[in-house]
Amino acid sequence: MKVAVIGGGMMGLASAFYLSQQKCEVTLFEKEQEVGGLSKAEEFIPGHRWDRYYHVILSTDSELLSFIDEIGLSLDVHFTETKTGFFTNGELHSMSTTLEFIQFKPLSLWQKFRLGAGILYASRIHDSSRLEKLYAKNWLITVFGRRIYEKIWDPLLRSKFGDAKDQASGSFIWSCITRYYGTREKSSKKEMMGVVKGGYYSILNRIKSQLIERGVKIHRSNCIRKIVAGENKQITLIDAHGDTHHFDKVLSAVPSPEFISIWPDIPDDYREMLSSVDYLRLICVNLVLKKSLSPYYVTNLTDPGFPFTGFIDATNIIPTETLNGNALIYLPRYLPPDDPYYHRSDAEVLADFLTGVRRIFPTFSESDILSSSIHREQYVQPIQKINYSKSIPSITTPIDNLFIVNTTMIVNSTLNNNQVIMLARKASDLIANPKRDNSCLP
Numbered sequence: 001m002k003v004a005v006i007g008g009g010m011m012g013l014a015s016a017f018y019l020s021q022q023k024c025e026v027t028l029f030e031k032e033q034e035v036g037g038l039s040k041a042e043e044f045i046p047g048h049r050w051d052r053y054y055h056v057i058l059s060t061d062s063e064l065l066s067f068i069d070e071i072g073l074s075l076d077v078h079f080t081e082t083k084t085g086f087f088t089n090g091e092l093h094s095m096s097t098t099l100e101f102i103q104f105k106p107l108s109l110w111q112k113f114r115l116g117a118g119i120l121y122a123s124r125i126h127d128s129s130r131l132e133k134l135y136a137k138n139w140l141i142t143v144f145g146r147r148i149y150e151k152i153w154d155p156l157l158r159s160k161f162g163d164a165k166d167q168a169s170g171s172f173i174w175s176c177i178t179r180y181y182g183t184r185e186k187s188s189k190k191e192m193m194g195v196v197k198g199g200y201y202s203i204l205n206r207i208k209s210q211l212i213e214r215g216v217k218i219h220r221s222n223c224i225r226k227i228v229a230g231e232n233k234q235i236t237l238i239d240a241h242g243d244t245h246h247f248d249k250v251l252s253a254v255p256s257p258e259f260i261s262i263w264p265d266i267p268d269d270y271r272e273m274l275s276s277v278d279y280l281r282l283i284c285v286n287l288v289l290k291k292s293l294s295p296y297y298v299t300n301l302t303d304p305g306f307p308f309t310g311f312i313d314a315t316n317i318i319p320t321e322t323l324n325g326n327a328l329i330y331l332p333r334y335l336p337p338d339d340p341y342y343h344r345s346d347a348e349v350l351a352d353f354l355t356g357v358r359r360i361f362p363t364f365s366e367s368d369i370l371s372s373s374i375h376r377e378q379y380v381q382p383i384q385k386i387n388y389s390k391s392i393p394s395i396t397t398p399i400d401n402l403f404i405v406n407t408t409m410i411v412n413s414t415l416n417n418n419q420v421i422m423l424a425r426k427a428s429d430l431i432a433n434p435k436r437d438n439s440c441l442p
């Protein structure tokens with residue numbers, strides 16, 4: 001069976017991996033020069049690469065870890081004890097251990113008790129479908145009280161959603177809490193985060209070489225421009241060069257707006273359903289510095305007015321030799337789709353962001369910057385609004401032999417590659433074994 005996969009991000013690559021394992025004849029199309037999408041690598045200094053966007057693996061990422069095992073990289077996974085910081089009331093605070101939590105000055109003893117009890121309560125909820133009907137803000141105020149909401153949760157919601165924070169559902173913030181809880185090692189309660197030696201660059205290279213070994217054809221720098229339902233239930237793809245390719249089945253692994261734009265005959269009601277999910281955009285400033293700035297992997301910013309929504313000092317998790325002993329900082333800003341900030345010039349963004357860095361670290365000097373880069377992404381985090389699970393597509397589409405899988409199908413969880421691998425496996429199973437009972441699929 002000839003199957004095409006459109007999109008060479010982690011979803012498309014993992015789908016091609018599982019489809020080729022099931023003896024399908026697979027062709028993958030990626031519009032960029034390199035595969036990887038949001039998981040791609042960046043050459044920060046000549047010859048030294050790491051993830052373009054900050055990525056970690058949690059010990060609870062069982063699907064991702066078993067995929068890494070399947071591609072033969074499990075021995076390269078390393079977990080490190082990390083710390084989380086808070087910049088609150090103009091000061092940096094560590095919030096990584098129970099003792100530090102108790103000593104956290106910005107909250108009163110009663111507020112700390114209520115925060116701890118609320119987090120424990122949230123982490124024990126197993127069925128979050130009830131929370132999907134509530135706005136995150138309302139649910140958080142009920143569980144934690146208004147003061148804690150304003151001091152802690154409102155800024156944290158902003159860090160995930162930017163100005164779209166009031167649209168998020170209770171189940172989304174619940175999924176953030178449970179994922180954060182997943183960083184805690186069961187017995188010691190230490191915060192642990194993992195990476196693969198060489199980062200996603202190694203993972204992507206290993207997937208690519210295994211796909212090539214299995215005979216998968218990878219067309220890079222080749223954007224699919226058009227999907228057409230052909231004769232005999234075949235699907236035809238027209239690529240960037242105007243060439244036509246015929247397949248028995250096609251799986252689209254690109255964000256929904258991209259899928260809509262390449263399928264001119266898409267039924268109106270189906271287009272409407274796919275368009276109902278908005279994606280947050282992202283601007284991320286990456287800095288390579290002579291030295292690390294913070295002992296915390298993530299610093300949450302609860303004071304208002306920062307141009308970025310979180311401060312990530314990845315030096316705390318990447319192997320020292322990765323960037324020749326230099327430090328790597330990520331400064332992300334998530335934006336609603338219509339936020340004009342997305343179109344600010346690089347010079348304006350960099351100036352704004354560096355002012356923000358100096359606010360946290362007054363001794364920070366620009367002479368410590370070895371390199372900087374600014375990246376923008378249009379389709380990052382699907383916004384999980386109220387009753388989100390009712391607005392997402394299934395893997396099958398209104399026409400036979402055309403399938404779709406993308407991150408809008410992640411429900412009650414944050415955007416992460418553990419969910420991506422799970423979805424890719426489900427989609428591949430459905431395509432390769434259509435007769436199997438797939439009733440549990442999205």
Ligand SMILES: Cc1cc2nc3c(=O)[nH]c(=O)nc-3n(C[C@H](O)[C@H](O)[C@H](O)COP(=O)(O)OP(=O)(O)OC[C@H]3O[C@@H](n4cnc5c(N)ncnc54)[C@H](O)[C@@H]3O)c2cc1C
Pocket residue numbers: 006007008009010011012029030031032035036037038039053054055056057222223224225253254255258262282284332379380406407415416417418420
């Ligand atoms: C800042 C940030 C931090 C993150 N942190 C983590 C983390 O710590 N842990 C974790 O597990 N995950 C993390 N993630 C999430 C992870 O990066 C995503 O889950 C994953 O990359 C999504 O992959 P995808 O293939 O679904 O989408 P994408 O990566 O968007 O891939 C889509 C691909 O399709 C291609 N494409 C689009 N249109 C066409 C076309 N017409 N023809 C051909 N190709 C096309 C694109 O070029 C792209 O390569 C993070 C993401 C971001 C942005």
